[in-house]
Amino acid sequence: MLFNLGLGGWFAFDRAFLRDLPKVPGPEALWSAGRPPGLTFVGSDGQVIARRGPRHGAPVRLTQLPAHVPLAFLAIEDRRFYEHGAVDLRGVLRAGVVNLRTGRTVQGGSTISQQVARNLFLEPDQTLRRKVQEILLAVQLERMLTKDELLELYLNRIYFGDRAYGLSAAAETYFGKSAADLTLSEAAVLAALPRAPTRLSPTNAPDAAWARAKIVLRRLGEMEWLDPKITRAAADGPAPAIVSLGAPGEGDMAWAYDAAAIQARELVGHATPDLVIQITVDPNAQALAASVVRRAMASQGRARGARQAALVALAPDGAIRAMIGGVNHEASPFNRVTQARRQPGSAFKPIVWAAALEHGVRPMDWRSDAPIRIGTWSPRNYGGGYAGAVSVQRALQLSLNTVSVRLARETGLTKVADLAHRFGLTSIPDHPGGSLALGAYEVTPLELAAAYQVLQSGGGQTRPYLIARITDARGQVLYFHPASAAVPVYPTFQAAQMVQMMRGVILAGTGKEAAFGRLAAGKTGTSQNHRDAWFVGFTPDWLCAVWVGNDDGRPMAKVTGGQIPAQIWRGFMSAAHKGLPDTEFAWFPALPPPLYVEEPAPPPADGDLGPVRRNAMASRDGRIWLPPGAELSEASYQDDEPNISEIPY
Structure with a gap:
């Protein structure tokens, strides 16, 4: 009977207190067990530029x-630490008597061992179950570690407020010095914090913090652990000066830190609490980009109905050098570079032209910029006019919608989509509608920048990256971005042709x-009803993409990509290129394609093709010719084509 009762009691105790009792790891792991994660960001030179968490x-x-430093903590937290075990029964009774006399909780009965167990393994809820588990864990810690080791663990893991964990971080945060250099008064202030780190914060409540520190000093003198004259003199003296190295505002770098923090956890998981993340963003380039964006938006944005903007700049290898996700991070931390999906409009046209070149079209082939009707869909040029006979390269410079639609249809919409996928625009559907030619499918600024980088690199794909390396707090490498050559996805000569045509956009077109002041290739883009305005372009040294618009999709006051976005792009690129030599692309062919700025005379009406070659897929009157059995027919657009008829440049 007694055995059964005892067995039943044990099962009840096990069910109530032991089933979910945390396991105590080895001594070495205790230094990181249950520790809130912290992030340290370093630049390309390895120097710390920010800390988070x-x-x-x-x-x-x-x-x-x-x-005097450890003695200060022992005096206020656990004066009999070296005399008792995991639980101090005398201390519990003493605290109970004092609390009954005062009618409120004045003293706690938890030992330092219990506090370590609670801070490392348990939730802060005040329940009998948690208290029992705290005692059981403290017993395990006392068996595993010496008293000195337990005290060291306590000093290095306790929370001191203002995001400082451990004595070293607290000494640095509040006094700007190492723990080894703490004075008696400073040690007393820190020893007073663990009981109520927020309420007694030296930065927010310096008087309360110093009043509690005086109690620490008085106890040190009463117990004669230190000379009472010294402790009394410290208590009667002035409070130590608080330096407060609280985290400074991250400013415009916050866009990069936000994105890097998310990516780091995706790359290495959550098992490692502290990470040192080396990012590719150049703080100088970031400051420059933010300044240019804000200046342009302040002077023109609001007047033209534009509230937001985004800018991303890449190095030739894909490293992100600047990432401005909006006008003001503090007001709106949403990162429009990586998170906003918007219609690129005519900024997608280089993909259409690149697909056309890959399938036999040449820059100086002839096309007719004339009205076109596909089922019920009649795409028109911005402004309503038509240029008539025009070369393919000139059509890109002028961002002619009708020619873009013709080229996409000639090439095949699925082939254009396939090229978009190769360029990294994987969200484009495999079987898109005709509005693909006018940039109706949404992309992020970073995705579009990556697509343009295929042309900058001569046909190779380099994925943008923000993190160069991740280590833990001890320096062990957890992730390293490998240096690798671009993966060929597009012919080099056609890439050179695209660069020359896109240089013409800036020299003699919409851009x-x-x-x-130096050769650059780029393209303007504006979506339907002026909801989005873009400029994306590059040189051999930099690639930059700019978006301007409103988060709610509200139309702007006829802002086009050739206006505010192009001006932001110019401001950033001009400053970013200062001091750099004006060089040509290293991958350019020895005999590069010609750079046409002026359009040659159109072919005569009598059918002589003159200096401009017609492509075999285009008829002489400009109508689209499709071979029998072609995948897409005009009828395929009659029912499901979006109402996108006019896309500005």
Whole structure:
């Protein structure tokens, strides 16, 4: 009977307190067990540029500290630490008597061992179950570690407020010095914090913090652990000066830190609490980009009905050098570079032209810019006019919608979509509608920048990357971005032809506002009803994509890609290229394609093709010819074509 009762009691105890009791890891793992993750960001030179989350200072040993530092903590938290076990029964009784006399909780009965167990393994809820588990875990810790090791663990893991965990981080945060250099008064202030780190914060409540520190000093003198004259003199003296190295505002770098923090966890998981992340963003380029964006939006944006803008700049290898996700991160942390999906409009046309070149079209082939009707869909040029006979390269410079539709139809919409996929625009459907030619399918600015980089690199795909390397707090490498050559996805000569035609966009087309004194290739883009305006372009040294618009899709006051976005692009690229030599692309053919700025005379009406070759797929009157059995017919657009008839440049 007694055995059954005892067995039943044990099962009840096990069910109530032991089933989910956390396991205590080995001594080494205790230094990181349950520790809130902290992130340290370093630049390309390895220097720290920012910290996020909890601050964890370097581990500190008792032998590295002046005697008054650990004594201050013992005096206020656990004066009999070296005399009792995991639980101090005398201390519990003493605290109970004091609390009954005062009618409120004045003293706690938890030992340092119990506090370590609670902070490392348990939730802060005040329940009998948690208290029992706290005691059981404290017993395990006392068996595993010496008293000195337990005290060291406590000093290095306790929370001191202002995101500082551990004595080293607290000394740095509040006094700007190492724990080994703490004075008696400073040690007393820190020892007073663990009981109520927010309420007694030296930065927010310096008087309350110093009042509690005086109690620490008085107890040190009462117990004669230190000379009472010294402790009394410290208590009667002024409070130590608080330096407060609280986290400074991240400013415009916050866009990069947000994105890097998310990517880092995706790359290495959540098992490692502290990460050191080396990012590719150049703080100088970031500051420049933010300044240019804000200046343009302040001077023109609001007047033209544009509230937001985004800019991303890439190095030739895909490293992200600048990432401005909006006008003001503090007001709106939404990162429009990586998270906003918008219609690229005519900024998608280089994909159409590139697909056409790959399938036999040449820059100086002839096309007719004339009205076109496909079922019930009648795409028109911005402004309503038509240029008539025009070369393919000139049509790109002028961003002619009718020619874009003709080229996409000639090439095959699925083939254009396939090329878009190869360029990294994987969200484009496999079987798109005809509005693909006018940039109706949404992309992010970063995705569009990556697509243009295929042309910048001579036909190779380089995926943009923000993180160069990740290590843990001890320096162990967890991730490293491998240096690799671009993966060929497009012919080099056709890439050179595209570069020359896109240079013409800036020299003699819709992108004239982007010109900044050296050859650059680019393209304007504006979506339906002026909801989005883009300029994306590059040189051998930099690639930059700019978007301007409104988060709610509200139309702007006829803002086009050749206006505010082109001006932002020019401002950034002009400054970014200062001091750089004006070089040609290293991959350019020895005999590069010609750079046409002026359009040659059109072919005579009598049918002589003259200097401009017609492509075999285009008829002489400009109508589209499709071979029998072609995949797409005009009828395929009669029912499901979006009502997109006019896309500005």
